[in-house]
Amino acid sequence: xxxxxxxxxxxxxxxxxxxxxxxxKDDIEILLGLEVEYLYTLWEPLLRLLEPYPIEYMILxxxxxxNGVNAPFCGEPSNSAERLxxxxxxxxxxxxxxxxxxxxxxxxxxxxxxxxxxxxEMTKLCRFCREIDIPLEINLLGVREDRSYxxxxxxxxxxxxxxxxxxxxxxHRADHVYSAEVIAKADRFLEKCGIPRERxxxxxxxxxxxxxxxx
Ligand SMILES: [Fe+2]
Numbered sequence: 001x002x003x004x005x006x007x008x009x010x011x012x013x014x015x016x017x018x019x020x021x022x023x024x025k026d027d028i029e030i031l032l033g034l035e036v037e038y039l040y041t042l043w044e045p046l047l048r049l050l051e052p053y054p055i056e057y058m059i060l061x062x063x064x065x066x067n068g069v070n071a072p073f074c075g076e077p078s079n080s081a082e083r084l085x086x087x088x089x090x091x092x093x094x095x096x097x098x099x100x101x102x103x104x105x106x107x108x109x110x111x112x113x114x115x116x117x118x119x120x121e122m123t124k125l126c127r128f129c130r131e132i133d134i135p136l137e138i139n140l141l142g143v144r145e146d147r148s149y150x151x152x153x154x155x156x157x158x159x160x161x162x163x164x165x166x167x168x169x170x171x172h173r174a175d176h177v178y179s180a181e182v183i184a185k186a187d188r189f190l191e192k193c194g195i196p197r198e199r200x201x202x203x204x205x206x207x208x209x210x211x212x213x214x215x
Contacts (some may be wrong), residue, residue: 007049014053016103029204035104038094039068047099057203059137059168061104062091075148079113081121088125095134101206102166103129105139107154115153120153126161135206136163141170144179145184150186165190165200168175 005013014032021030036058052160060157064071072078074087075126095103106125111118121145129136136158142149159167167186171177 005108010049010053012195014055018054031056033057033059035059035069035102036100038090039061039064039066040069043097047149048137057101058099058103059093059104060094060100061108063086063095065090073108075114077107077110077148079111081113081117084111084113084118084121086111088121092125094126095129095132096152099201100134102137102168104137105134105149106136106167108139108195110148112123114120118153119157122157123161126158128145128162130161130163133164135166135201137166137168138178138186138190139168139170140179140186141172141176143189144176144182150189152189154191155189155195159194163199166203166206167200 002123017030017032021032024030026194030194032053032055034055034057038060063074065074065083084127091103091106094100107122126136138150138155139147167183169177176182190197
């Protein structure tokens with residue numbers, strides 16, 4: 001399966017997770033979650049599509065801007081300050097909906113322009129996330145594959161701004177759900193960026209504090 005789900009696949013996904021939840025209820029707690037894109041004209045239809053399902057939490061993953069149709073992937077390198085600003089604006093609007101538990105790979109936007117512009121825009125974004133207490137995800141798929149994210153510049157800003165941090169495995173394969181090696185690599189990255197260990201939290205922490213997770 002690639003990273004995207006078709007609307008027609010939603011029901012099968014929900015049924016699979018609910019079945020696993022029942023099967024393993026005495027062993028582990030499984031939550032039904034979704035990584036969701038915030039695209040302007042598709043947002044309301046998306047909420048209507050999800051309404052019948054007992055989704056327990058959603059995380060924001062912004063891979064495309066505007067309405068996504070024909071928009072370039074945020075993970076492609078670009079020196080456009082306008083694209084960077086649009087990313088910051090759109091993700092901020094997404095988080096203002098109050099629908100998201102945390103912000104997946106906030107540094108997926110790959111900006112190759114002047115460092116000062118990145119510094120200014122991402123400082124505002126990190127500050128906003130701290131004010132509304134949305135944790136930022138260090139994406140372990142990015143760590144595993146040495147992608148452009150996690151981006152050191154971004155996480156040094158987050159270190160300074162005091163954001164809380166969460167590890168997200170972003171597993172596209174079952175054997176990628178947990179890897180001690182990848183976590184150790186992420187731990188070293190965290191330390192290099194100056195993020196204190198106590199800022200690293202678990203998804204259940206956020207859910208219980210905010211009631212973001214329906215129980
Ligand atoms: Fe993603």
